[in-house]
Amino acid sequence: MKLIGSLTSPYVRKVRIVMAEKKLDYRLELEDVWAADSKITTSNPLAKVPCLIMEDGGAVFDSRVIVEYVDTLSPVGKLIPGTGRERAEVKTWEALADGICDAAILVRLEKTGAFRKDSERCQAWIDRQMAKVTEGLRAASAALDERAWCVGNTCTLADISIGVALGYLDFRFPEIAWKAEYANLAAHAEKLNKRPSFIDTAPPQS
Incomplete structure (x- = not known):
């Protein structure tokens, strides 16, 4: 998986912490959404980070959706109760x-x-x-x-x-x-x- 984000966004940091707690592998791709040449809209039409690109190329956003999804990917350290x-x-x-x-x-x-x-x-x-x-x-x-x-x-x-x-x-x-x-x-x-x-x-x- 690839996580598009920045090092200063608290929402990106939340996802990165969840990924670490879940012991999931991913690649962080830094993106400046304020830059004139930003390509973020090719992955997230709302032009925001974080955006998670899955193995099949599908995109998941925003941070609340991403953390809920990745919490299901590993039984390690369940972070969100099921019901x-x-x-x-x-x-x-x-x-x-x-x-x-x-x-x-x-x-x-x-x-x-x-x-x-x-x-x-x-x-x-x-x-x-x-x-x-x-x-x-x-x-x-x-x-x-x-x-x-x-x-x-x-x-x-x-x-x-x-x-x-x-x-x-x-x-x-x-x-x-x-x-x-x-x-x-x-x-x-x-x-x-x-x-x-x-x-x-x-x-x-x-």
Whole structure:
């Protein structure tokens, strides 16, 4: 399999961590979707990464679909419960974590993107998205409480997803002091960041 992605996308990182936890082999093909010569639309008409190209050439996107698919490819480390309440809880954690990333990326694009002049950037829009990040962190901390894992008694996609979201905030928004406010999330992130799958997929710091 081939995974088209970037080293800085939290959604790509989520897929890469899942692939590592599942011990699946794949080839990472880096793609800059913002480049004028990007070929991403030949695989994903929405021009987004990640995009998984399977052995027969078929394409699977986006990250939520990819991780659900690859979790079925190996019995190693089941990350998404098959049915029931726990499955819904894991997928809700993923939605929450992805939502934090969605809002943070919109803030970054509004602040630094080349699509607007400085005079056109909207502070009200930035504030609205940052409020989603703030509420998302509050909700994640409350839901985790003092538990060792987000759902059940082992690492699942819920933990991976929120760990990736927290890592993205550290990467792009180091000024957000979420660790000081949410000690349980900080401890959880520290634990996850010691896993080889998180270490090997950490975004570049330069």
